[in-house]
Amino acid sequence: MSLFITSLNSGSNGNCYYVGNEREAILVDAGISCRETEKRMTRLGLSMSKVKAIFVSHEHSDHIRGIPVLAKKFNLPVYITPGTLLHLGNTVDEKLVHHLREFETITIGELEVTSFPKIHDATEPHSFIVSCRDIKVGVFTDLGVVCDQLIRYFSQCHAAFLEANYDEDMLENGGYPYHLKKRIRGGKGHLSNKQALALFMTHRPAHMTHLLLAHLSKNNNDPKLVEDLFTNCADGIKIVVASRHEETPVYHIGHTGNTLEMAGQLDFGFNSL
Numbered sequence: 001m002s003l004f005i006t007s008l009n010s011g012s013n014g015n016c017y018y019v020g021n022e023r024e025a026i027l028v029d030a031g032i033s034c035r036e037t038e039k040r041m042t043r044l045g046l047s048m049s050k051v052k053a054i055f056v057s058h059e060h061s062d063h064i065r066g067i068p069v070l071a072k073k074f075n076l077p078v079y080i081t082p083g084t085l086l087h088l089g090n091t092v093d094e095k096l097v098h099h100l101r102e103f104e105t106i107t108i109g110e111l112e113v114t115s116f117p118k119i120h121d122a123t124e125p126h127s128f129i130v131s132c133r134d135i136k137v138g139v140f141t142d143l144g145v146v147c148d149q150l151i152r153y154f155s156q157c158h159a160a161f162l163e164a165n166y167d168e169d170m171l172e173n174g175g176y177p178y179h180l181k182k183r184i185r186g187g188k189g190h191l192s193n194k195q196a197l198a199l200f201m202t203h204r205p206a207h208m209t210h211l212l213l214a215h216l217s218k219n220n221n222d223p224k225l226v227e228d229l230f231t232n233c234a235d236g237i238k239i240v241v242a243s244r245h246e247e248t249p250v251y252h253i254g255h256t257g258n259t260l261e262m263a264g265q266l267d268f269g270f271n272s273l
Contacts, residue, residue, distance in 0.1 A: 001133045002254035008040045010214040011244025015063050019130040019137050024109035025050045028139040030066040040247040052108045056080040058122035059087035071096050083123035119144040121188040129153045141215045144188040146199050155203045159210035159253045165190035166220040210238045210251050
């Protein structure tokens with residue numbers, strides 16, 4: 001069994017990550033509009049009929065703004081912690097709400113989704129690892145620090161979405177006010193390129209085939225800089241910088257490490273996903 005992954009959008013303007021097998025899929029966060037989510041999935045040949053649930057990492061608007069409409073239109077269960085739900089209010093039908101608990105594993109068809117707490121300036125922030133049999137994909141963004149739990153789960157992954165939010169020099173010399181710089185790099189904000197690279201270099205497993213670098217800052221990072229930094233140390237692992245403007249290709253994660261990259265204009269026989 002394989003997993004198929006794509007970033008539909010990644011950045012402070014909206015985050016949404018797709019992980020699925022041939023029959024079912026989940027979204028981690030829905031920070032872009034329902035219309036834009038559908039449009040991007042259609043371009044990739046992915047069907048919303050395969051999406052069975054939304055898992056919510058935390059309450060910041062770039063991770064939740066699309067949830068009410070998306071959940072209602074497609075009758076999708078929303079897995080969310082009670083504290084995070086308070087920030088959505090009554091915008092999601094209570095019949096669709098499922099309370100998320102740390103280290104709990106939720107079964108969605110043949111997918112297993114395990115949540116674990118992370119350090120971020122939010123109420124009850126969580127990261128996720130999605131498994132299908134023995135293939136594992138992690139979704140690790142909005143991280144203040146690299147904690148022991150992140151290391152534990154990252155070291156299991158065949159592929160991962162990993163935050164590389166800012167370049168330290170660009171942040172230091174940029175125009176953000178001091179309080180915002182302090183928030184970003186203060187241990188409850190975001191991971192720098194250097195912190196993400198150290199995690200990758202030290203704890204990547206031998207079976208990892210893909211790393212999607214996520215949640216890059218518009219003002220304090222540069223996609224080419226990040227791509228070069230990680231590619232130089234990749235040792236055969238496919239490095240992808242997720243865009244804040246468009247979806248990535250769909251990547252096929254399996255034992256062989258083969259990549260299936262799709263363009264919306266081409267028919268890869270993949271529309272049933």
